[in-house]
Amino acid sequence: MSATPQSADESPERPLLQSLGAILWPSFFAAGVATMVFFAFIDPLELREISFTQLPISRSMGYTIGFFMFWLATASSSLFTWLLLRPGSRFNHPMRPD
Amino acid sequence: MATEIPFKLVPEPAGHAAYVSEGKVYPREVSGRFDRLRKLAVVVLLGLYYGVAWLPWNGRQAVLFDLPARKFHVFGLTFWPQDFPFLALLLVVLALTLFFVTALAGRLWCGYACPQTVWTEVFLMMERWTEGDRHKRMKLDAAPWSREKLLRKGSKHALWLIFALWTGFTFVGYFTPIADLGARLVPFQWNGWELFWVLFYSLATWGNAGFLREQVCKYMCPYARFQSAMFDRDTLIIAYDPMRGEPRGPRARGLASVLKRARGLLDVRAAYDYVFRSSRHPTAADARIQTRGTITFDTGLDAPALPKFAAEELGDCISCTLCVQVCPTGIDIRNGLQYECIACGACIDACDSVMDKMGYPRGLIRYSSQNAIDAQPARVLRPRMLIYGALLVTLVAAWVIGVSTRSPLIADVLRDRNALYRVNSEGIGNGYTLKLINKTDLNQHYRITLESATPGIALRTSAQTIEVGPEQVLAVPIEVGAPAGISGRHELTFVIESLDGKVRRSISSSFFGPPQ
Numbered sequence: 092m093s094a095t096p097q098s099a100d101e102s103p104e105r106p107l108l109q110s111l112g113a114i115l116w117p118s119f120f121a122a123g124v125a126t127m128v129f130f131a132f133i134d135p136l137e138l139r140e141i142s143f144t145q146l147p148i149s150r151s152m153g154y155t156i157g158f159f160m161f162w163l164a165t166a167s168s169s170l171f172t173w174l175l176l177r178p179g180s181r182f183n184h185p186m187r188p189d
Numbered sequence: 190m191a192t193e194i195p196f197k198l199v200p201e202p203a204g205h206a207a208y209v210s211e212g213k214v215y216p217r218e219v220s221g222r223f224d225r226l227r228k229l230a231v232v233v234l235l236g237l238y239y240g241v242a243w244l245p246w247n248g249r250q251a252v253l254f255d256l257p258a259r260k261f262h263v264f265g266l267t268f269w270p271q272d273f274p275f276l277a278l279l280l281v282v283l284a285l286t287l288f289f290v291t292a293l294a295g296r297l298w299c300g301y302a303c304p305q306t307v308w309t310e311v312f313l314m315m316e317r318w319t320e321g322d323r324h325k326r327m328k329l330d331a332a333p334w335s336r337e338k339l340l341r342k343g344s345k346h347a348l349w350l351i352f353a354l355w356t357g358f359t360f361v362g363y364f365t366p367i368a369d370l371g372a373r374l375v376p377f378q379w380n381g382w383e384l385f386w387v388l389f390y391s392l393a394t395w396g397n398a399g400f401l402r403e404q405v406c407k408y409m410c411p412y413a414r415f416q417s418a419m420f421d422r423d424t425l426i427i428a429y430d431p432m433r434g435e436p437r438g439p440r441a442r443g444l445a446s447v448l449k450r451a452r453g454l455l456d457v458r459a460a461y462d463y464v465f466r467s468s469r470h471p472t473a474a475d476a477r478i479q480t481r482g483t484i485t486f487d488t489g490l491d492a493p494a495l496p497k498f499a500a501e502e503l504g505d506c507i508s509c510t511l512c513v514q515v516c517p518t519g520i521d522i523r524n525g526l527q528y529e530c531i532a533c534g535a536c537i538d539a540c541d542s543v544m545d546k547m548g549y550p551r552g553l554i555r556y557s558s559q560n561a562i563d564a565q566p567a568r569v570l571r572p573r574m575l576i577y578g579a580l581l582v583t584l585v586a587a588w589v590i591g592v593s594t595r596s597p598l599i600a601d602v603l604r605d606r607n608a609l610y611r612v613n614s615e616g617i618g619n620g621y622t623l624k625l626i627n628k629t630d631l632n633q634h635y636r637i638t639l640e641s642a643t644p645g646i647a648l649r650t651s652a653q654t655i656e657v658g659p660e661q662v663l664a665v666p667i668e669v670g671a672p673a674g675i676s677g678r679h680e681l682t683f684v685i686e687s688l689d690g691k692v693r694r695s696i697s698s699s700f701f702g703p704p705q
Binding site for chain 2: 109120128131132151154186
């Protein structure tokens with residue numbers, strides 16, 4: 092039995108930096124837009140009132156926390172997409188000779 | 190049981206090398222009409238960016254996005270979070286403007302107005318002052334470290350950093366009053382957010398304009414990826430005229446332009462065949478300058494190299510490769526329209542100067558449309574122009590009308606969350622919070638009244654006139670009472686009226702009594 096030939100559309104692996112960029116940059120962008128829309132309607136101080144009333148969270152701090160939470164979510168989604176799009180050959184390495 | 194599966198690695202076909210690290214592009218300096226236009230755009234746009242932040246307006250900064258106070262000031266207008274639909278509409282208008290301009294005139298935005306282009310241009314200028322022209326920069330990068338290299342590179346980065354820091358400072362100056370921010374520089378009294386954002390934006394400027402440059406356009410910019418959707422064969426593009434230019438090649442001086450020779454313009458098919466074959470078999474000079482375009486001709490095809498042409502057969506392209514050397518994205522425009530082309534016109538300026546030297550008419554590379562180049566009928570008024578135009582006019586009108594007829598008062602009533610109703614000696618009570626936002630620059634007095642179809646429901650709050658300061662957000666607790674015996678849900682309406690009678694708002698809510 093010979094090795095299954097790889098399908099023609101399998102491109103060579105991208106450099107790490109390019110993969111990182113393709114995951115982090117669009118998610119940064121999406122998180123920025125989401126933050127803008129979300130906080131246009133919700134005041135971080137009102138959000139604090141119904142959640143962590145004992146913490147001294149200012150508006151700026153609220154915006155920052157919100158942005159990084161959005162970024163975490165969008166970046167996770169981008170990372171997941173990247174994982175799903177990786178061709179099988181990246182996982183199905185031939186066994187190393189003993 | 191270890192069975193070895195026989196396999197062997199199949200070498201990749203030549204020309205399909207894995208992602209190689211991209212070489213640095215060293216754009217050659219160019220002068221000409223389009224370069225002057227871009228320099229003008231740089232001066233105007235950067236002047237606006239660095240200048241507008243300092244403009245005063247009625248005792249405050251003219252353009253200030255005050256995030257902690259949740260207010261945006263733009264000259265005489267103040268925008269509140271409730272005005273978000275206007276911001277959304279404005280973004281839609283801007284996007285449509287981009288579509289309209291792109292369909293009509295190609296990537297004018299990329300070539301002249303995009304911050305990436307504008308700041309890269311300035312950073313390139315500083316690079317030229319410190320490191321010299323393209324040739325000197327390439328030599329300097331290849332040379333081993335020396336005192337001179339250190340000095341030149343050091344001064345370049347010093348200039349870049351100062352400029353980047355000023356850029357970051359101005360950026361933050363749009364969110365916190367810039368005069369105050371400047372005053373708190375010495376002695377240093379910035380808070381953590383201000384410091385972080387100044388440094389973050391400076392770093393982004395330094396990295397994007399100093400290092401990433403054309404990579405941003407090629408790999409990071411979403412617009413570069415979808416702009417082709419707005420293009421058709423009548424869109425203005427930077428185009429090389431292969432009918433006139435091919436076959437390209439060096440020649441002795443004295444040969445006249447094809448426009449004055451018996452050969453004349455080539456037939457379209459032959460011209461594109463020459464372009465294709467030249468790109469497949471680059472000359473030594475072409476290979477040395479390493480064009481980085483990703484233009485994909487039909488890969489299944491192969492064509493033999495072009496023969497050597499007699500002088501009188503040659504087209505007007507002398508194969509000087511200047512158009513490639515000046516290109517900020519490092520492509521060869523002679524291969525045709527490519528998504529990397531940001532339509533900056535540098536290749537036009539370079540080619541025009543060569544045509545002048547050769548005594549040929551200008552315009553071998555020019556602003557044109559694919560139809561015009563291919564000698565097909567060209568149209569400006571296409572359905573897409575009319576659709577984009579009509580949408581644009583409608584939305585701009587909607588925005589202007591919307592902004593100019595904004596209500597100067599925002600009023601909102603929230604029922605208290607804790608208890609649906611309270612029963613005491615006076616009867617039944619319901620608590621509400623009235624939120625008033627006075628969007629004007631003046632003190633306002635509002636009268637609050639209550640309307641209800643159910644007799645007996647009335648305001649219990651004594652002070653029924655409320656003063657709200659200029660641009661103030663006020664939350665007023667309100668108690669509504671009803672005699673004992675009222676049960677279930679009852680509609681009521683709060684009416685907020687300014688004392689001068691100019692503004693009137695009605696807000697519906699509900700009154701609850703004990704269940705029957």
